[in-house]
Amino acid sequence: MTTSRTVSPAPAGRTPRRRRGRRLVLGTPLPPWPVQAAKALVLGIFCALVIAPFVAIVSTSIAPRDQISRAGGLVLWPDAVNVDAYRSILSGGVVTQAALISVGVTLVGTAISLFTSCLLAYGLSRPGSFGSRGMLLVVLFSMLFSAGIIPTYLLVRGLGLIDTLWALILPTMISGFNVVVLRSFFMNIPAELLESARIDGAGEWRIFSGIVIPLSKAVLAVIGLFYAVSYWNAYFNALIYLNDSGLWPLQLVLRTYVINETALSNTDLSVAENLPAQPSLQMAILVVSLVPILILYPFLQRHFAKGMMIGAVKG
Known part of the structure; x- marks a missing residue:
């Protein structure tokens, strides 16, 4: 006597866990x-x-x-x-001074760049703003063409910025790409929210500072990271605009003593005792130049993926 065995079908909408001896992950078979x-x-x-x-x-x-x-x-x-190499370069001298200058330029430059870029992007994102279309074309034009080194140098010299730290900030204060990204984000903020604020009597500055900026933390974190990395790693502006070595940022010191392999002396480091080996000093300078960005990035990483998708094509 044979007994028939009924096999119940798998519930609809559920993918079997195994098929032909191969496990599935999200419905896709794993490779061998x-x-x-x-x-x-x-x-x-x-x-x-x-x-x-x-x-x-x-x-x-x-x-x-x-x-x-x-x-x-x-x-x-x-x-x-x-750790004698770190003790030597951080005890004073050209490396310590350059590190402090780089930190100051990065903090001040990032704050100014974020503030001005947000103002420009918000103005370009509001429909009906006076001159917004022409200014948007100027921003887009700056992404494709630049004035060149010589005209820029003549402008910086004409403004009296040679041998000043402002020469490291003002020429690169606004990035066209960052402005476009901020504008795309601001345009995605519901217009009804802004209109309700206007009905309640809020002005443009109140709307910008009290509504738009608090809603833009993710994109501001990403754009701030872009600006901070740009200011921290910049050396070319310092190379052509700063003749005084006392104003050199850390990256120009890195280029001078590591890439060009110029030997560091006791006078450069304000150290009286014998210096460690030159390769050890050079690598210590390189590590000091990398550490701030490595420390900063993990705190902004959770905003990075979201901010990078701003303006992307949505399905």
Whole structure:
């Protein structure tokens, strides 16, 4: 006597967990394990290629002098931790002064750039604003064409900005790309919300500062990061506008003493005792120039993905 067995069908709308011995993830079958292993191997190689130089830089900056001499320069893993290089460059002198200048220029420049870019973008986003169409064309034109080095230098010199820190801020104060991104975000704010504020008696400045800016934290974090990285990494403006080495930012010092391999002396670092090895000093300067951005980015990372999608095509 045979017993029939009834197999109940899978509920509608539910994807089976297994099919032909292969697990499914979100309805898509996983590739065979050799393919997954090959992908992991390739990804691991690329990660190692990215991480290894950074590890070598940090290791060289804290490695003892004799190990650096034996290695002939870069050290992949130090035998002991020696922070004399950081103590030397941060005890005073050209590196400490340049770091303070870079921090000041970055903070002041980012604040001014964000404020002016938001004002311009908000004006361009409001329909019916006087001259908004012509100004938008000017902003777009600046993204495609630039005046060139010589006319810009003549303008900066005519304004009396040579050998001043304002020469590092004002020529790059507003970025056309950032203004376009901010304008796209401001245009997506519901017009009904702004109109209700106007009915309640709020002026444009009140609407801008009390409604638009609080709703734009994500895009402001991203644009602020763009401006901060730009000011922190800028060296070319300092190279052509600053003749006084006492006003050099950290990136120009980095270019002079690391890329051009100019030797640091006791006078440059205001240190009386013997200096650590030059490769250790150079790598320590490089680490100091990288640390602020590495510290800042994790706090803004949660806003980064959302802010980068501003103005994207939506389905």
